[in-house]
Amino acid sequence: MIRDVEVLVIGGGPAGLCAAEAAASAGAHVLLCERDGVPGGQLVKQTHKFFGSERQYAGERGIFIGKKLIDAVTRRENVEILTDATVLGMYEDGVVTVLKDDKHLKLRPKKTIIATGAAEKFLTFPNNDLPGIYGAGAVQTLMNVAGVKPAERVVMVGAGNIGLIVSYQLLQAGVRVVSVVEAAPRIGGFLVHAAKLRRAGVPIRTGWTVKEAYGNGKLEGVVLCELDEKWQQVPGTELDVPCDTLCLAVGLTPLSELCWQAGCHMEFIRELSGHVPVTDENLMTSVEGLYAAGDVSGIEEASSAMVEGRLAGYAAAASLGYDAERSRAEADAARAELRELRSGPLGGKIRAGLEKVAEKRRNAVC
């Protein structure tokens, strides 16, 4: 049996929850599918305070923002949340299949918002398969969701926001962070995160990388080395650092498989960190009625993901005729918020990426 759905939201992270809330507030019936056992996405482990403005809950901690967003959608009668529900396939006839409780559900949504987020990238170096080498996200989950102290001595690779934030949270959990290593010559994350880590005594080495890991059956240490301006390892700079855990925070890439399956026009945009669907001003992909919001359409801050979710949710509701005037006004407001969030110097990369997307779209339309 195929179930008809008005608005299907795939993914219950910040973008998906905000999309569901927006579409439902306009009057649409929403089904949200979340692969995990609880909605919230990465917010459930983000114990730090968010940046941005009031509209994106600035100054509040990610874990509490997640609770707020979940409370808001669960209060709505016209939102149904399926947890432990993995969307498997998007078919040419518009049918979407979902694995839930060992059953294969078939849905026929009028509108679909893909908010599947991102996956962590990995790094190649000798012995990178030793137990004790993790993605930073896994370590953050162990600490902040499972309540497990994940390590005693950690080396963190990557001084972007994830590397800096997870390092700080490791310190809070009583773990020694021996060093943060960043291959680029500059710290990529917010400098306030770097400063608070530094004044807690953690050295941040820019222009350094992991040459190799070593250990008998498990990680016992890493050899770090300096990089020259052409990103080549400088012989003679090797530094042996004993540690039981190495965390990789070397970037995220959009989880856009479902967009590929659905036949969206996809492009590789370096500034957005991978293959992304080409979207319009409403975040609609080249497939009619299919939207993409949050990290799946380009890696950015969670603040932007929430606003993108809201934009896609209102746009989908408006196209179904729900509260069309207000929905369109809300979509306009969301676009203005996104412009503001991206207007600073740190938004330059995103702006360049989005400009490339817009150009690809113009070329495709012509």
Place this chain on the structure above:
Amino acid sequence: MLIRDGIPTAEDLASVLPSPERLAKGPIAIAECFQSIACNPCTKACPQHAITMEPDINALPKIDPDKCVGCRLCVAKCPGLAIFVVDMTHGENTALVTLPYEFLPVPEKGQAVAGLSRSGEKLGEFRVFGVASGGKANLTWMVTLEVPKELAMEVRNIRVEV
């Protein structure tokens, strides 16, 4: 250099430190915020409307030395933990530094703790003059430390040695 190692330089600091005349008048907030990021909770936190950001949310915060009364509300609110309050009028030889703190155990009033520099070096043992909670949702503590005057612009973190 801040962008390379996370430590603000003397030049960075010179751009945000209040004048000696203002410091002589009483406590004042100092925002060690040197990078344009989209963030503005400090401007909303201030009951005196002393913190402004122009033209928009991406600008650096400006603290009006005439309006700021050093109330410390911004210290716990700043998501970057970048705001400190310094009171140079506390004692003849001592000053008070209020800093944000997010570790356990939270020190108690009167306890001696290690005062750390911006690079995490221990500058000495100092007495905790007061501790205030940022609230149940905020969860950042505001720890006020009594330090020698000459270290008031150096001590920016603590370590509770148990």
